[in-house]
Amino acid sequence: MRTRARSYTSAALIALPLAAMLALTGCAGGQDSSAEDGDSAKVTLVVHDSFVDGDEFSQLASAATGYDVEVLTAGDGGQLANKLVLTKGAPIADAFFGVDNTLASRLIENDVALPVPASLLKGDGLLLATELDAESAESGSVPLVPVDRGATCVNIDTAWFAEKGIAEPETLDDLADPAYKDLTVLLDPTASSTGASFMIATIAAFGEDGFVDYWKRLEANGARTVQGWTEAYNTEFTGVSETGTRPIVVSYSTSPAFTVNDVESASNTRALLDTCSQQVEYAGVLKGSENPDGARAVVEYLLSEEFQSGIADNMYMYPVDEDVELPASWAKFAPLPESGQTHDLPAAEIQAGLDGWLRTLGDAVGL
């Protein structure tokens, strides 16, 4: 027994360092070039966790820009934005992608991004950039470049409403209607960025003075607030889960495209397009980048048709380039709400007010 154990141990003591060496060399394989600092042919792009396949992106972007493009991930959108602010002056990459409109002002305020020529943008992209920072846009440069967009919308299980013979709700006000008592799942905006986005919709709709009252009405009408989108959508919502008990949930305008039947002829859920708040994701060149030219080229690639046409399938967002064709099921089941239809606030206003709103709401409804 004893000798056997000892030989196991020694086997492990030999095998482990070997495995470790193999693993290290394996991991280091893709990292070789990072050792050569200041290499003008190299560009790094830091992204959030929901970015497209990084390897494939590196290949395509390298081919398109002529630079050696590497991808880093830095957590969710909120973590990414904070990391960029914290490392201001000694950036972790040359360019970034994935900070959305709730946090865009934090980057502008902290002067993290290097402005790029507004001429890179056209159509809706230019429009969104101007909305974010009109002054810069007029002077011919923009600090942040809109790459894709989406919308946070209330979703309903249409099959459930059909079965119960209850009329489907349409507006934010409907959710507070006693006809829909105990049917709604909300997201805690202090814990979930999707939840925060929905809160912004309620502020845009009911005003800074009225939104707390609206949330109180929702609460009085039996709305349940959970911590994360996953729990809300995948376990509480009747639209996707057998165990779910509530047919109304805060989610995305694209969600119905994922609940289509096998032949993609119908979806059992629907996004209420009058309850949405727009989400825009931005990219930019980081101040202090060792390769600003390369960084700009990568940002430009993010706007290229090649990249834009893959956004819907890979990131579940709508490309900012309106000429790019959307997947068939999206066109049918997941239309983007019209820009006048959504409940939005300017990014600067969000930045100024967000902390206060979250705290006020938290205290008022005891999230």
Added chain:
Amino acid sequence: MRARSRRPLGPLAWGFAAAIPVLFVGVFFLWPVIALVATGLTSGGQLDLGGIPEVLGLERSWRVLQNTLVQASLATVVAILLGVPAAYVLYRLEFRGRAVLRALLTVPFVLPAVVVGVAFTALFGPGGALYWLGLDRSLVVVVLALAFFNVTVVARTVGGYWAQLDSRQGQAARTLGAGPVRVFCTVTLPALGPALASAGALVFLFCATSFGVVLILGGREFANIETEVYRLTVQFLDLRSAAVLSLVQFAIVALALIVSALLRSRNERAQEVRVEVRAPRRTDAPVLAVFGVTVLLLHVLPIGALVWRSLQGPRGVGISFANYRALFDPPERSPLHGSVVDAALLSFGIACVATLIAVTLGMLVSLIVSRRPRSAALRRGIAVYDAAIMLPLGISAVTLGFGLLLTMHKPLGIGFDLRTSVVLIPIAQALVALPLVVRTLTPVLRSIDPRTREAAMMLGASPLRVLRTIDFALLGRSAGLALGFAFAVSLGEFGATAFLVRPDAQTLPVAIAALVGSPDPASYGMALAASVVLGAIAAGIMVVAERWRVDSGVGGSW
């Protein structure tokens, strides 16, 4: 050569051995954490302590502190009440499948918190099998989930000690007519006291710094300091308030460590090992019943709910292996980079490196903290050293992750941006695993009677030879378990990894989180399947690690 090695192992050699782990923890843990806290407590280059009274003056801060203490205390009590019967069954009774059962109880330790959250919600939430209990979103569920992670800690710590307990005293009491309950209360329990207290302190520490489970199941109502630091940092970038709360947490952790160290020093006396295990008897029935209910309620049901859900087809209809097939062959719209198998392989490689670092450093630390020098000052020094190495257990992952960002830009004069290097991942995981490795190895070394070493020296053995034939021989026996723990912990580590900047590659827990967060409901099923796989791999590793250990009585206690 021979004559030279006969000289006593010099203080220089010990100093060198002690310096390596200190350097590691200092550079990769203390420096980043202090840097971040300092950033929060300075403004414009000036020390600004105004945040301390301000944050401590908030009613919310006190509520969060109270939540932390209440949850951790309750969970510690529950874990001990359920862990002691488990320790008895798993370490005093001999039956088939014991090693497997021990290994299975370790699985919760490596499951991603988000998955545990889903499992408990699936059980206690609307539509769940235990919804009728009305415990959904209550303190009870938070406490149960914390206990879910920690019953095994108690079972291991107390069990490892119990197995070594000389049972003759108890037998004597029995012959004198005392009933089993009386023997337990008057003889066994006092003898187990130090182990119980030590386990309790450790569990308290784990629970007081728990992040994922409290965030998901507790929400805002039951937020603890750890989740509050996370929200202040990630949501508000309010480093000032976060720094103050980090200091509060640090104080709690330090206190728990001091208590734990005090209790442990009484615990780990040198003793003769007497392993006495036997087959279960009829008188064991009540204990077996408690253990059975514990395993069923706390482990089988949540994990069963998880496995069951992972086997369900789209929209929760029917049984299918589609989720498992997707792990190998990712669907077209997969949010992952590559397949889940790729992520698992990467995790495996990183875990190898992290294990190597953690076990190497852990062995050095254990060798040092297991010494009992005659000088009282040196003994105190060793106690402080021991506590310092345990500190990484108690700091929030977000504080560490953001701190590393501030400090690892070409650190210590190396011309290399460590912040964005893959090397930082195994380093961070090794930090998390190190305290567990030390807690696994140290009791083994402490159980060596110093007289054994002295006798060997007297007979002419060189200090190195003593180390090799006595210390390392014993270490070898529990090295398997330490390796297993380090490996399993690093494989399942999520917090620290998630807060680092990573080259484009996903470890298994990070991939699971990405799947869970993807709007495609099919990804959710894949996440559940991937979690089951992660749990299965971890259980497999622990089964091997348990087998590895020759002497079930020695070591393996935290």
